[in-house]
Amino acid sequence: MGVSGKPTAGGSPVRAHPANLLIDGGFEGGQRMGERLAVVSGGGTGIGAATAQVLAVDGFDVLVVGRREDALRATTARLSWDLARPGAVRAVVADLTDPQQVPRVVEAVDGRAVDAVVNNAGGYLGGEPDTLAGVAEQWRASLEANLLTAVLLTEALRPTLRRPGGRVILVSSAAAQQGGGGPHSAAKAALHGWAYDLAVRLGPDQVTVNVVSPGYVVDTEFFGGRRTPEGHARRVAATLVGRAGTPDDIAAAVRYLAGPAAGYVTGQVLGVDGGSVLGR
Numbered sequence: 134m135g136v137s138g139k140p141t142a143g144g145s146p147v148r149a150h151p152a153n154l155l156i157d158g159g160f161e162g163g164q165r166m167g168e169r170l171a172v173v174s175g176g177g178t179g180i181g182a183a184t185a186q187v188l189a190v191d192g193f194d195v196l197v198v199g200r201r202e203d204a205l206r207a208t209t210a211r212l213s214w215d216l217a218r219p220g221a222v223r224a225v226v227a228d229l230t231d232p233q234q235v236p237r238v239v240e241a242v243d244g245r246a247v248d249a250v251v252n253n254a255g256g257y258l259g260g261e262p263d264t265l266a267g268v269a270e271q272w273r274a275s276l277e278a279n280l281l282t283a284v285l286l287t288e289a290l291r292p293t294l295r296r297p298g299g300r301v302i303l304v305s306s307a308a309a310q311q312g313g314g315g316p317h318s319a320a321k322a323a324l325h326g327w328a329y330d331l332a333v334r335l336g337p338d339q340v341t342v343n344v345v346s347p348g349y350v351v352d353t354e355f356f357g358g359r360r361t362p363e364g365h366a367r368r369v370a371a372t373l374v375g376r377a378g379t380p381d382d383i384a385a386a387v388r389y390l391a392g393p394a395a396g397y398v399t400g401q402v403l404g405v406d407g408g409s410v411l412g413r
């Protein structure tokens with residue numbers, strides 16, 4: 134039964150919500166709440182799911198956000214099973230490119246202070262359009278997926294950020310610094326410029342803003358069917374450590390930046406790329 138007392142098809146609880154999109158109820162739901170709250174976009178898969186896991190292990194309550202309910206449900210169920218704190222990870226279905234849907238996240242936060250916003254949603258959208266209309270469509274889609282998702286989520290949650298002590302983290306890409314991804318590189322690079330301005334604006338409230346810039350990471354949905362053995366070998370060879378990154382590698386960097394030890398780090402880009410991009 135959910136908070137609404139309404140059973141669902143799968144037997145798992147669903148809270149009474151205007152759009153019925155907060156999966157498995159609010160944080161109150163009979164569970165002891167963690168002292169800190171993190172919101173992780175794209176938390177249903179890959180880097181976002183790994184990040185949700187380490188933050189939950191660190192005692193955060195975590196709200197994961199994505200468009201696909203099934204992916205979110207699978208991750209919250211898995212983490213509830215793995216963690217000693219079932220219910221610590223909850224999900225909201227929302228397309229973060231849509232300003233009409235983003236407020237669902239604010240609603241799910243339910244008046245709590247947000248300690249960390251991890252803007253991880255995004256991806257490489259691909260395609261080789263041969264018309265200007267196609268180029269415009271591809272670029273708009275990439276900018277929306279990688280930049281606008283972060284801007285809208287962060288702006289929506291900005292009033293709720295814990296002051297002092299809040300954290301905003303943006304997941305970019307090594308492609309922002311070295312190219313190679315067309316509109317994806319450009320959209321991620323735009324995150325950096327925005328992060329610097331946001332760090333200036335939020336610094337006086339002792340809220341930090343940082344960028345994590347992953348290199349080549351496997352075991353996510355990022356590459357879809359596009360990865361070839363040759364591409365894999367080339368990307369591994371471009372690292373100094375001779376291996377691909379994992380979602381846990383990136384989550385570890387986010388964990389540091391979200392934690393109390395990183396309070397004096399702001400306006401920075403942290404490359405987590407096996408040394409494929411040097412010192413930028």
Ligand SMILES: NC(=O)c1ccc[n+]([C@@H]2O[C@H](COP(=O)([O-])OP(=O)(O)OC[C@H]3O[C@@H](n4cnc5c(N)ncnc54)[C@H](OP(=O)(O)O)[C@@H]3O)[C@@H](O)[C@H]2O)c1
Binds near residue numbers: 202253305308351
């Ligand atoms: N893997 C790599 O090698 C690599 C390298 C550099 C940077 N990155 C970046 O790392 C981040 C995480 O990627 P990943 O590798 O973990 O791939 P992934 O598994 O595809 O994760 C991307 C996540 O973003 C969510 N998402 C995409 N558009 C969204 C939207 N409009 N609203 C809400 N959620 C949205 C997706 O969920 P839904 O589809 O359900 O919405 C998905 O959970 C991305 O920003 C990516 O660009 C990855």
